Amino acid sequence: MSDTVLKVQDLSVWYAVQQGGLFHRRNVDLKAVDGVSFELARGETLGVVGESGCGKSSLARALLGLVPARRGRVLWLGEDLLKLDDKTMRRKRKELQIIFQDPLASLNPRMTVGDIIAEPLWTFYPEIARVQVMERVRGMMKLVGLLPNQVNRYPHEFSGGQCQRIGIARALVLNPKLIVCDEPVSALDVSIQAQIINLLRDLQRKLRLSLVFIAHDLSIVRHICDRVMVMYLGRAMEVAEAGALYRKPLHPYTSALIRSAPVPDPAVARSRPDTGLTDDMPSPLAPPKGCVFHTRCPYAVNRCHRDVPALRRMPHGDWVACHRAEELDLAIVKPAPVKL
């Protein structure tokens, strides 16, 4: 896409982990993110989904330089963020913001809501008069659906959904161009999740924001994302346009994720076949050789045990890392409802 703002190439995040007992201690690399590449256009939302331990949060943090990257490039408007010194990176942060999963834990309990939202302004623009700052803060509160007259209250006086709105207001106050949302609704009640998802989507359209939306829930992602990247054990399995991904996934793991999402319909939920996924996810400290998914894949053949599949482009433009993508037909068939 010509309007690309973010280009990530071969990004890897490794953590050094000590293993073994007192006398057999050795350092092992935990490859949380291992060679992930993607692009993001202006005004686009990319969903990143996967189970816990797949590296999606590490990826989110590495994009903003909150955890060090081992390898790769994060090109923001053509400039590699990983090469910037701390001072320059700090200035860049005006354009790049993040919203965290736990809304209450990410707000300072001793600061008023007004101060929490205003803090980024004071940090980056200390010369602006307090009156103007507070005016902007009230404007932001209105924008995210909070009452501006609650500006002097403390976080504990708000519910989870309202705290997440405060987090969003704080992220937006500097007019950023990119927001990384790290599971912003996982901690919220279902009825409130929908409020926050709708708010994020409206704001994104109004302000033409680019969003990277991290989630473990495919159905949430479907409602807000243009494209979706599916991760497993630190690697991208599939990157595809959202509609196509849910209709006809290319990777067996994507298909298993879709088929294990709960269906809120008693008749359909009861007739659903098993996903065929066996065992738990292997330890990221000892990922399987060959394709990392082969130990759980119902379609694995000899080649999958041996060769790592590259993420490659399919004729219609979506990306997949599976040796057998061409021959497998993983189209999602709606199961017929059973009679209760």
Next chain:
Amino acid sequence: MSALLEVRDLQVRFDTPDGDVEAVRGIDFDLSPGESLAVVGESGSGKTQAFLAIMGLLAENGSANGQARFHGEDLMAMSSRDLNRHRGHDIAMIFQDPMSALNPYLSIEKQMIDGPMHHLGLGRAEARAHAVEMLRAVRIPDPDERIGHYPHQFSGGMRQRITIAMGLLCEPEILIADEPTTALDVTVQARIARLVGDVARRSHMATVLITHDLGAVAGVCDRILVMYAGQVVETGTVREIFDSPRHPYTRGLLDSIPRLDRIDDTLHAIPGNPPNLSDLPGGCVFRERCDRAFDACAEPPPLFDLGEGRASRCHLEDPS
């Protein structure tokens, strides 16, 4: 069929620095042998506190009133010594966070054999063999070896399966599961739900599934109890609740589930936030968030009986 557990006018209140909080404000329900009941509500609806009260596990500043008759015996009136005959034996509870439910200092074996030795009178070797069988049933690989391991040596999904195995050890008549799969990944969730269902069918065990996600219970429960601000607002079979919800809150909950099988541009959300329990509004507590509120809602609605086990706490059902 006579009820296994009969709960009548159960109330729970907490004495807090901000004043009294009425967490549960009089709920009634029956649980039959082998039945699978889902208790659904948002955080603060009182769904968890109601069952902690029945199990005698309320925090120190909490107090409970009402009755919970198990085989005719009132659990609420029992001393904690008498309750211990039932807890973990014929009534077991599984909690949301498997890491805090397991003792990190003890091996799984140590944590699993005490219950059967105490409640079933098994010897150590028998209790161990029984525990190994149960771990095998929840699909822990190499259970004979892994039973000697400590909680941190298992993945999150395996730990939750271990707590489920522990809950099932003494073949309880009632298994209460509080958001047992919320902390788990979807691929694991589906399998655990299936597993509990299989065990329940085999041993005719009644299950109570406490959750905030109506979407997750469609495939696993017979009957649903919807709670809001400490009260039951609707009950019915899973089919009735999903096909023809009567209470506006239930309808709102159903509509706000994000779905893979249907794509709408805007997700339906219930506006506003759950009410503050220490300062409840007068009239119907859902009124402020309800799209169908009318004059009558200034008065608190009773739970209207709609026949055949259905009920809804809404003035729309008022026959007069």
